Amino acid sequence: MSAALLQTTYFGPIQWYQKLYRYDHCLIEQYDSYQKQTYRNRCVIATANGPQALTVPVEGTNEKCLVKDLRISDHNNWRRIHWNALLSAYSESPFFDYYADDIHPFFEKKYDFLIDFNEAIRQKVCELLDIHPNVVHSSQFIVHNYEPQPAQNNYELCTMNYELIADFREVINAKHPQADPDFQPQRYWQVFEGKHGFQANLSILDLLFNMGPESIFYL
Numbered sequence: 001m002s003a004a005l006l007q008t009t010y011f012g013p014i015q016w017y018q019k020l021y022r023y024d025h026c027l028i029e030q031y032d033s034y035q036k037q038t039y040r041n042r043c044v045i046a047t048a049n050g051p052q053a054l055t056v057p058v059e060g061t062n063e064k065c066l067v068k069d070l071r072i073s074d075h076n077n078w079r080r081i082h083w084n085a086l087l088s089a090y091s092e093s094p095f096f097d098y099y100a101d102d103i104h105p106f107f108e109k110k111y112d113f114l115i116d117f118n119e120a121i122r123q124k125v126c127e128l129l130d131i132h133p134n135v136v137h138s139s140q141f142i143v144h145n146y147e148p149q150p151a152q153n154n155y156e157l158c159t160m161n162y163e164l165i166a167d168f169r170e171v172i173n174a175k176h177p178q179a180d181p182d183f184q185p186q187r188y189w190q191v192f193e194g195k196h197g198f199q200a201n202l203s204i205l206d207l208l209f210n211m212g213p214e215s216i217f218y219l
Contacts, residue, residue: 005029005142005167008067008118010056011043011125011203014218015172015183020126020133021219022182029169030068030115031141034058039174040067041114043203047089050196054082058114068137070114083107086205093191095212102128103205125204129216142167188218 004023008030009016016039020026034040041056057073083104090096102124111117115137126133171178185200188211193199199206207215 001025003027003165005165005169007032007038007040007169007172008115009039009043009122009172010041010054010114010118011121011205012039013044013172013201014185014204014207015180015201016168017125017129017131017204018183018219019166019168019172020122020135021129021131021216023133023166025134025136027142027165028119028135028137029142030066030137031139032067032169034062034065034067034070037175039172040118041070042174043205044174045085045089045203046190046192046196046199046206047085048192048195051199051202052085052089054085056082056114056117068113068115072111072114072117074110079107090191090205090209093209094189096209098212099128099208125208128208129204129219130213131216131219186218 001024002022003025004019005027006016006019006029008028041058042053044051044053046052055078057075057078059071059073060069086103106117106121106124111120119137122135168180171180183201187198188207190198190206190210204215207218211218
Protein backbone atom coordinates (compact mmCIF):
# COMPACT_ATOMS: atom_id res chain seq x y z
CA MET A 1 0.00 0.00 0.00
CA SER A 2 1.16 3.54 -0.73
CA ALA A 3 0.93 6.69 1.36
CA ALA A 4 1.55 10.38 0.70
CA LEU A 5 2.44 13.15 3.15
CA LEU A 6 1.02 16.54 2.17
CA GLN A 7 0.60 20.10 3.39
CA THR A 8 -2.89 21.48 3.80
CA THR A 9 -4.03 23.61 0.86
CA TYR A 10 -6.60 26.27 -0.05
CA PHE A 11 -8.22 25.02 -3.28
CA GLY A 12 -4.90 23.28 -3.87
CA PRO A 13 -3.17 22.75 -7.21
CA ILE A 14 -4.03 19.87 -9.52
CA GLN A 15 -0.83 18.08 -8.49
CA TRP A 16 -2.04 17.98 -4.87
CA TYR A 17 -5.35 16.39 -5.80
CA GLN A 18 -3.55 13.91 -8.02
CA LYS A 19 -1.88 12.55 -4.87
CA LEU A 20 -5.24 12.23 -3.13
CA TYR A 21 -6.48 10.21 -6.08
CA ARG A 22 -3.46 7.99 -6.66
CA TYR A 23 -2.32 7.11 -3.16
CA ASP A 24 -4.02 4.58 -0.89
CA HIS A 25 -3.63 6.85 2.14
CA CYS A 26 -2.88 10.55 2.52
CA LEU A 27 -1.61 12.21 5.69
CA ILE A 28 -2.02 15.98 5.93
CA GLU A 29 0.55 17.74 8.09
CA GLN A 30 -0.90 20.26 10.55
CA TYR A 31 1.99 20.60 13.02
CA ASP A 32 4.35 22.39 10.63
CA SER A 33 5.23 26.06 11.08
CA TYR A 34 3.48 28.68 9.01
CA GLN A 35 5.32 30.03 5.96
CA LYS A 36 4.25 32.86 3.70
CA GLN A 37 3.39 32.42 0.03
CA THR A 38 2.52 28.72 0.14
CA TYR A 39 -0.48 26.72 -0.98
CA ARG A 40 -1.58 26.49 2.66
CA ASN A 41 -3.56 29.70 2.25
CA ARG A 42 -3.06 30.55 -1.42
CA CYS A 43 -4.33 29.29 -4.76
CA VAL A 44 -3.53 30.39 -8.31
CA ILE A 45 -6.16 30.86 -11.01
CA ALA A 46 -6.04 31.84 -14.69
CA THR A 47 -7.44 35.28 -15.49
CA ALA A 48 -7.66 37.54 -18.52
CA ASN A 49 -4.46 39.23 -17.28
CA GLY A 50 -2.58 36.00 -16.60
CA PRO A 51 -2.09 33.97 -13.41
CA GLN A 52 -3.53 35.51 -10.25
CA ALA A 53 -2.84 34.39 -6.68
CA LEU A 54 -5.71 34.49 -4.20
CA THR A 55 -4.53 34.55 -0.59
CA VAL A 56 -6.54 33.94 2.56
CA PRO A 57 -5.32 36.39 5.23
CA VAL A 58 -4.39 34.75 8.52
CA GLU A 59 -3.61 35.98 12.00
CA GLY A 60 -0.63 35.21 14.21
CA THR A 61 1.75 34.58 11.34
CA ASN A 62 5.05 34.36 13.22
CA GLU A 63 7.55 31.60 12.51
CA LYS A 64 6.54 29.69 15.65
CA CYS A 65 2.86 29.55 14.79
CA LEU A 66 1.69 26.05 13.88
CA VAL A 67 -0.59 25.65 10.88
CA LYS A 68 -3.24 23.99 13.03
CA ASP A 69 -3.45 27.17 15.12
CA LEU A 70 -3.77 29.65 12.26
CA ARG A 71 -6.91 31.74 12.47
CA ILE A 72 -8.50 33.27 9.40
CA SER A 73 -8.66 37.05 9.31
CA ASP A 74 -11.56 39.09 7.93
CA HIS A 75 -9.11 41.66 6.61
CA ASN A 76 -10.06 43.52 3.39
CA ASN A 77 -13.27 41.57 2.76
CA TRP A 78 -11.23 38.88 1.04
CA ARG A 79 -14.17 36.48 0.56
CA ARG A 80 -15.96 38.90 -1.75
CA ILE A 81 -12.70 39.68 -3.56
CA HIS A 82 -11.92 36.00 -4.13
CA TRP A 83 -15.42 35.15 -5.35
CA ASN A 84 -15.49 38.12 -7.72
CA ALA A 85 -12.10 37.03 -9.07
CA LEU A 86 -13.50 33.56 -9.76
CA LEU A 87 -16.55 35.05 -11.44
CA SER A 88 -14.36 37.22 -13.66
CA ALA A 89 -12.00 34.37 -14.53
CA TYR A 90 -14.40 31.48 -15.03
CA SER A 91 -17.94 32.73 -15.67
CA GLU A 92 -17.45 31.85 -19.35
CA SER A 93 -15.96 28.42 -18.65
CA PRO A 94 -18.05 25.37 -19.62
CA PHE A 95 -18.79 24.17 -16.09
CA PHE A 96 -18.75 27.26 -13.86
CA ASP A 97 -22.53 27.36 -13.53
CA TYR A 98 -22.54 23.61 -12.89
CA TYR A 99 -20.33 23.95 -9.79
CA ALA A 100 -20.98 27.53 -8.63
CA ASP A 101 -23.60 26.59 -6.05
CA ASP A 102 -21.18 24.11 -4.47
CA ILE A 103 -18.24 26.51 -4.33
CA HIS A 104 -19.92 29.82 -3.45
CA PRO A 105 -20.78 28.86 0.18
CA PHE A 106 -17.06 28.81 1.04
CA PHE A 107 -17.06 32.56 0.41
CA GLU A 108 -20.10 33.17 2.59
CA LYS A 109 -19.58 31.05 5.71
CA LYS A 110 -16.91 32.14 8.17
CA TYR A 111 -14.44 29.59 9.53
CA ASP A 112 -12.25 30.31 12.53
CA PHE A 113 -9.27 28.10 11.65
CA LEU A 114 -7.54 27.70 8.30
CA ILE A 115 -7.08 23.94 8.77
CA ASP A 116 -10.85 23.46 9.19
CA PHE A 117 -11.63 25.69 6.22
CA ASN A 118 -9.20 23.82 3.99
CA GLU A 119 -10.53 20.45 5.09
CA ALA A 120 -14.11 21.44 4.31
CA ILE A 121 -12.96 22.57 0.87
CA ARG A 122 -11.06 19.32 0.32
CA GLN A 123 -14.07 17.22 1.17
CA LYS A 124 -16.34 19.14 -1.19
CA VAL A 125 -13.83 19.16 -4.06
CA CYS A 126 -13.24 15.42 -3.68
CA GLU A 127 -17.01 14.93 -3.83
CA LEU A 128 -17.20 16.98 -7.03
CA LEU A 129 -14.27 15.07 -8.54
CA ASP A 130 -15.85 11.79 -7.45
CA ILE A 131 -12.71 10.63 -5.67
CA HIS A 132 -12.74 9.06 -2.23
CA PRO A 133 -9.31 9.34 -0.60
CA ASN A 134 -8.42 7.96 2.81
CA VAL A 135 -7.24 11.15 4.55
CA VAL A 136 -6.15 11.83 8.12
CA HIS A 137 -4.38 14.77 9.77
CA SER A 138 -1.14 14.36 11.68
CA SER A 139 -1.14 14.39 15.49
CA GLN A 140 2.54 15.44 15.64
CA PHE A 141 5.12 16.91 13.29
CA ILE A 142 6.33 14.25 10.87
CA VAL A 143 10.10 14.32 10.47
CA HIS A 144 11.30 13.38 6.99
CA ASN A 145 12.60 9.79 6.95
CA TYR A 146 11.50 9.33 10.53
CA GLU A 147 11.92 5.89 12.11
CA PRO A 148 8.84 3.67 12.39
CA GLN A 149 7.35 3.53 15.85
CA PRO A 150 5.45 0.70 17.55
CA ALA A 151 1.98 0.33 16.06
CA GLN A 152 -0.65 2.57 17.65
CA ASN A 153 -4.06 3.79 16.62
CA ASN A 154 -2.52 6.86 15.00
CA TYR A 155 -2.06 6.14 11.32
CA GLU A 156 1.16 8.14 11.02
CA LEU A 157 2.85 5.90 13.59
CA CYS A 158 1.97 2.70 11.74
CA THR A 159 4.48 3.10 8.95
CA MET A 160 5.70 -0.49 9.04
CA ASN A 161 2.50 -1.43 7.21
CA TYR A 162 3.51 0.61 4.16
CA GLU A 163 6.36 0.19 1.73
CA LEU A 164 6.84 3.93 1.33
CA ILE A 165 5.54 7.23 2.60
CA ALA A 166 6.17 9.78 -0.13
CA ASP A 167 6.79 13.23 1.35
CA PHE A 168 5.32 15.93 -0.91
CA ARG A 169 5.32 18.76 1.63
CA GLU A 170 8.12 20.61 -0.16
CA VAL A 171 7.71 19.02 -3.59
CA ILE A 172 4.33 20.69 -4.12
CA ASN A 173 5.63 24.17 -3.46
CA ALA A 174 4.19 27.44 -4.74
CA LYS A 175 7.52 29.27 -5.04
CA HIS A 176 10.12 26.53 -5.50
CA PRO A 177 8.52 23.28 -6.67
CA GLN A 178 10.71 20.19 -6.69
CA ALA A 179 10.89 17.38 -9.22
CA ASP A 180 7.90 15.03 -9.29
CA PRO A 181 8.30 12.34 -11.98
CA ASP A 182 4.76 11.13 -11.37
CA PHE A 183 3.23 14.48 -12.32
CA GLN A 184 3.51 15.42 -15.97
CA PRO A 185 0.96 18.18 -16.69
CA GLN A 186 -1.06 17.58 -19.82
CA ARG A 187 -2.89 20.25 -21.74
CA TYR A 188 -6.63 20.74 -21.31
CA TRP A 189 -8.86 23.54 -22.57
CA GLN A 190 -8.59 26.83 -20.66
CA VAL A 191 -10.61 30.01 -21.10
CA PHE A 192 -7.63 32.30 -21.74
CA GLU A 193 -5.28 29.81 -23.39
CA GLY A 194 -5.45 31.71 -26.68
CA LYS A 195 -4.16 34.83 -24.94
CA HIS A 196 -1.62 33.45 -22.46
CA GLY A 197 -0.97 29.87 -23.57
CA PHE A 198 -1.67 26.80 -21.45
CA GLN A 199 -0.96 27.31 -17.75
CA ALA A 200 -0.12 24.12 -15.87
CA ASN A 201 -0.89 23.05 -12.31
CA LEU A 202 -3.26 25.83 -11.36
CA SER A 203 -5.88 25.51 -8.64
CA ILE A 204 -8.11 22.47 -8.90
CA LEU A 205 -10.91 24.95 -9.60
CA ASP A 206 -9.38 25.68 -13.00
CA LEU A 207 -9.65 22.01 -13.92
CA LEU A 208 -13.17 21.63 -12.54
CA PHE A 209 -14.58 24.72 -14.22
CA ASN A 210 -13.02 23.85 -17.58
CA MET A 211 -13.31 20.06 -17.65
CA GLY A 212 -16.21 19.28 -15.35
CA PRO A 213 -16.92 15.57 -14.72
CA GLU A 214 -14.01 14.61 -16.97
CA SER A 215 -11.56 16.09 -14.43
CA ILE A 216 -11.08 12.70 -12.78
CA PHE A 217 -9.59 11.30 -15.98
CA TYR A 218 -6.98 14.07 -15.97
CA LEU A 219 -5.87 13.09 -12.47
